[in-house]
Amino acid sequence: MKKAIFALLLIGLVGFSVVASGCIGGGGGGKTSTTSSSPTKTSTEASGTGTTTQSPSQTATSGQGYKGAIAIVYDVGGRGDLSFNDMAYLGASKAAKDFNLQLVELQSSSEDDYYKNLETLAKEKKYALIIAVGFMMTESVEAISKKYPDQKFAIVDGDVYDRPNVMSIKFKENEGSALAGALAALIAANDNKNKVGIVLGMEIPVLYKFEAGYRFGVKWAEDYYKQKQGKDVSIDVIYQYTGSFNDAAKGKAAADAQLQDGAWVIYQVAGGTGLGVFNAVQEYLKSHGDKKMGPPFAIGVDSAQDWIKPGVIIASMMKRVDVGVYNAVKAALDGSFKGGALELGLKEGGVKLSTVDDVMTMFNSLPEDRQKDKLKELGFNSKDELRQFLENTRKQVPDWIWQAVDELQQKIISGEIKVPAPTNKDGIEKIRSAGTWQEMEQLAG
Structure with missing residues (x-):
């Protein structure tokens, strides 16, 4: 119902997302996946919604191998907020396109989904980077990153500084x-x-x-x-x-x-x-x-x-979550990834x-x-x-x-x-x- 309320506003942003990633995963509340390397569009994409829902098991059949894919777990609210989650998606989808990666997305319906969504992805052992969107996932990322020390994670706004496999993307x-x-x-x-x-x-x-x-x-x-x-x-x-x-x-x-x-x-x-x-x-x-x-x-x-x-809106305070996510993916691929904080302010173009x-x-x-x-x-x-x-x-x-x-x-x-x-x-x-x-x-x- 909430998405229906904002349907007209979402047409533009989601339309751009279709172009950026090819085959988009979204939807309200379930687990979803998206493959940027596939040019095939679903029937719903033709109508402008650009969503296709798959089970977690379907996301594991890429065949591209480790470092051939990245994944993102959205916070409650998810895609279509015209704000935080959407900016994270734009950064991930641009990275997927630029580096020829599969992009898999999972939506969190509630806080209870954070841990299981992250573990669903981590146990597949196929992602160059798993991105958690939002401070509320901090505890789950900390726990999962310890359980899967060979998997790289990035968390937007989270405070996980003692794990070498976790980059905390922070903004001023x-x-x-x-x-x-x-x-x-x-x-x-x-x-x-x-x-x-x-x-x-x-x-x-x-x-x-x-x-x-x-x-x-x-x-x-x-x-x-x-x-x-x-x-x-x-x-x-x-x-x-x-x-x-x-x-x-x-x-x-x-x-x-x-x-x-x-x-x-x-x-x-x-x-x-x-x-x-x-x-x-x-x-x-x-x-x-x-x-x-x-x-x-x-x-x-x-x-x-x-x-x-x-x-109505005189200006916006842009928080370039897309830039932070993109840079984290790039670091995971080029070998420069480091645990700790990546902080972006006015000087760095992060806000x-x-x-x-x-x-x-x-x-x-x-x-x-x-x-x-x-x-x-x-x-x-x-x-x-x-x-x-x-x-x-x-x-x-x-x-x-x-x-x-x-x-x-x-x-x-x-x-x-x-x-x-x-x-x-x-x-x-x-x-x-x-x-x-x-x-x-x-x-x-």
Whole structure:
């Protein structure tokens, strides 16, 4: 049912996935496989869904041998979240295509599936790398990697540092989120508003990094605004953890409440749940003069989500999970694989704020028929119209604000400014109680 709700949004991204991998495995809740080396498309691919379901035993009959295949285990929510899991898939499918590998995918319906999905793959002893998508699989990866020490694993956002056969792909979400916070706060201050929001998924360590970075950027923006405009401003951050990454209704409810409370920009950090944030902002604009563009605005996460609802999403904090996954596969193949952390921040291109070019690059990657369907859905006659609309949306924000965000980015990259990255309750509480970005910076360690 959830996938049906998002069917129109998924057409574009899944259409691109078909081209990238040939024969795609997806689906809701079962175990699935996909073979990038096969040019044959299933009947469902022709209709745009691109899914084919097979049993684990069928995935073991490749015949390509060890290092001829890679595998990926998705977190709950899975493919189609237009966010975290989808970005992991894009990185894996690109690696499969570039290195002529079979790609096998398994979907986790619940947390109980993590261990058995990983073991199903590990015992086949045929994969150059098994990729686990998400912090929640940390314990399972740690256990399975000990049981199968000759199998290489990579985990996105997990903390498995004591296993030579496990690479932990980490991101400095705090850095990218600081840019999102600065953008949100400066937009609010410029419009004489004093609140911004953030809607998050489950309360886990990696999301504390998002929240901390966002709060840091807001405080930095207060300081910058005073220097730029000569006025004191105080921007409150309204936050809510929804406890889910795949419930758009919860995301919408949280965003509705924040908008009613005065939030002028809302950052979604909740995967599929965050799609509800976009719906809430769009409805708010419609009910206030039938506006096609904000403010108020939403800020997307993980991928360049601006195209999902142009005019509603001012920018996205891109977390390049695809880059991390691709690099991990490459390392497993070329012999440079090492256990421990591979961490990517602003300097390494692992996180960034989306640009119009980022959004259009993603859109242009779609098959022509998918592009036409999406343009029709969005109400545009051409890609040029879409680009122009995105550019006009950004023009609702003064140039000096974009320049300020770029200034913060450069200072973070150079090391002049350090953004805290708490990963526990005590750490985030200290960030929440800090009065200035300088106080927060002292907590960066």
